[in-house]
Amino acid sequence: MGGMSGPFADKYIRYILGWLVLGIFGIYYFGQTSMWLGLTSFLGAFIVTFGFDIVFRQIVKRKARKIVKQKPEALVDVLRHGQEKKGYLIFTRDYVLFVPVFGKVKTVIELDQIVRRQFDRSMVEIIARFPNRYRVFSFTVLFKGKLKELIDEKMGKSQSYKYEET
Structure with missing residues (x-):
């Protein structure tokens, strides 16, 4: 069984690791000490995955329009x-x-x-x-x-x- 390779593998890895580390484990680990840290971890997972894509899309739209x-x-x-x-x-x-x-x-x-x-x-x-x-x-x-x-x-x-x- 080969490793994950392909032109868009980095995007999938970013999604998986972002939600695993910050989304699931972060909420569980930080949620034990403070609910705000748990929510911040969830927000971090959202930013690492969807937030980057939204920002990149806005950058290229602006370049094209220019x-x-x-x-x-x-x-x-x-x-x-x-x-x-x-x-x-x-x-x-x-x-x-x-x-x-x-x-x-x-x-x-x-x-x-x-x-x-x-x-x-x-x-x-x-x-x-x-x-x-x-x-x-x-x-x-x-x-x-x-x-x-x-x-x-x-x-x-x-x-x-x-x-x-x-």
């Missing part, structure tokens, strides 16, 4: 291949952005430029047409179903494999 001047409509947890960076794939009215929590935004794609997308288990490839070439953007996704719905809604039909318009 760059494209449009309100983010949806965001999905992803890992960008090649750079091995974790971040969020953000959809606005006219753009798709990969926004890392810590770091600069370097991937901004207009929806009109996207010609093809391909889903393979938890991996998603988005192929975009630029003036001189085609570029492939590969991501590993935490929840493929949510992303597939968003992409189908925003981009319409995927073009043929040879990147030619039909």
Whole structure:
């Protein structure tokens, strides 16, 4: 039996350890001395798990809004291949952005430029047409179903494999 590995393992470990140490054991241990310490421990577990995620989402939404001047409509947890960076794939009215929590935004794609997308288990490839070439953007996704719905809604039909318009 192998250890817990994968692109999002750290998120799951943070959730499990946060609720085990601060949520369950903290309430039990600190609750014996003071009810306030027990409640503080529970609040700490909530902050370590959900609080960090909420703060990270607000940071990337603000970054996206600053760059494209449009309100983010949806965001999905992803890992960008090649750079091995974790971040969020953000959809606005006219753009798709990969926004890392810590770091600069370097991937901004207009929806009109996207010609093809391909889903393979938890991996998603988005192929975009630029003036001189085609570029492939590969991501590993935490929840493929949510992303597939968003992409189908925003981009319409995927073009043929040879990147030619039909």
